[in-house]
Amino acid sequence: MAKQKKAPRPKAATPKGFRDYFGTEVTERTQMLHQIAGVYHRYGFEALESSAVETVEALGKFLPDVDRPNEGVFAWQEFDDNDQGDWMALRYDLTAPLARVYAQHRNDLPTPYRRYAMGPVWRNEKPGPGRYRQFYQCDADTVGTASMAADAEICAMLSDTLETVGIPRGDYLVRVNNRKVLNGVLEAMGLPEGEGARDNVLRTIDKFDKVGESGVRELLTKGRLDASGAFIDGVGLSEDQAEPVLAFLTSKADDVAKTFQNLRTAVGASGIGAEGIAELEQIAELLDAGGYGADRIEIDPSVVRGLGYYTGPVYEAELTFEIFDEKGRKRQFGSVSGGGRYDDLVKRFTGQAVPATGISIGVDRLLAALREKGRIGGRTEGPVVVTVMDRDRMADYQTMVAELRNASIRAEVYLGNPKNFGNQLKYADKRNSPVAVIEGGDEKANGVVQIKDLILGAKIAESATLEEWKERPSQFEVPRGQLVAKVREILAGQDS
Secondary structure, eight states: OOOOOOOOOOOOOOOTTOOOOOHHHHHHHHHHHHHHHHHHHHTTOEEOOOOSEEEHHHHGGGSSOTTSTTSBSOEEEOOOTTSOOOEEEEOSOSHHHHHHHHHHHTTTSOSSEEEEEEEEEEOBSOOBTTBOSEEEEEEEEEESOOOHHHHHHHHHHHHHHHHHHTOOTTSEEEEEEEHHHHHHHHHHTTOOTTSHHHHHHHHHHTTHHHHHHHHHHHHHTTEEEOTTSOEEEOOOOOHHHHHHHHHHHTOOOSSHHHHHHHHHHHHTTOHHHHHHHHHHHHHHHHHHHTTOOTTTEEEOTTOOTTTTTOSSEEEEEEEEEEEEOTTSOEEEEEEEEEEEEOTTTTHHHHSSOOOEEEEEEEHHHHHHHHHHTTSSOSOOOOOEEEOOSOGGGHHHHHHHHHHHHHTTOOEEEOOSOTTOHHHHHHHHHHTTOSEEEEOOHHHHHHTEEEEEEHHHHHHHHHHOOHHHHHHSOSEEEEEGGGHHHHHHHHHHHHHO
């Protein structure tokens, strides 16, 4: 009889495009999200936690390719008894679920409805360096009002959020534009609605931050050579047709009034363009009244990302401080948040236009920015470790750890093999523990405990002379009843 082959062991590897997050990263993210939620709550927004799974029908046209519902998202089909069923997908953002939730529960929700949501989203895209298929988003949206006060409030809240989590004023800028102004520019160019030329122009405008004014001019007209030497076909507009777009993109002036004047020139006689400029003027006036100057939030027509998606005001939070890239070159950190007004999203479900506006913060990018600024990423303090000198006295050690926890001190009893005491201290070191508590038979008989300051001990071991070692002890013997007080004293000294 042939010998049966053993089933191969599964490979212990993270799926391509995904990653694992360990203690420090999870803690830092949780703390930052808590700070952000505090700002949103202060502004009157309510938390919403929607399903991680939506029907592909609900996600709708905002999929990368609606003809292939599993392209761009992680999707599967659920079959019923008749071998028919809905296509389901993991959410790829937090906005599409909001549209479904509002349409489904609109009779029970207040109008306007102000909500924030935080959580992972999934995209079935090609992964790359720093680009994962699962990542966190943090959104805030107002649904049900067309007032520009909602847009101004979103911008102000975004500014407050960045400062609250540790991005100081002067290191960020919230920039505001308006899709209606661009529509006015397209109208001034003589491009009709609903034709491919407008889409081509929008795609070209979206490259402004990469290729600049001259690059956009070439792409709108005759085409250009890219950095690799390949020729990219142009849209085929005349120089005169391209001029309103370039005037729009370069209309930002040192004075906001001059910026608006330049925009009026760019849109010409377009009614929709004039409407967009009026909305920007309202936002600027409301922000000024709230004390948000141009050092925090500014009108900037060069903000073009997402203009094909949004229907009115568009915002982007950019971090302006410099970092070094992987090749050692200086560059600005860049965008960590974007958003705008999307008045057509809920209409897909209800058939009625429902105004909405909101922002999404890229959680991982904002965390990376805080690490660059030194706001997070230092040594993460682990728990106080109560060592085990006698396994038969585990109840005594559990009593100690309970006293520490009841005093709001993070603590644990060593639960490995206690035979080798050196391994217990190695464990405490790997856990970044600030303090170790030691009570052997002699200490128990004398009613004392040994408390070892592991942070100070490590510092002394690095550089101290023998005399300094003697003068600065890192281990203390105290009466058993003073355990909590002494540990608290040592922890306070480490923080100072």
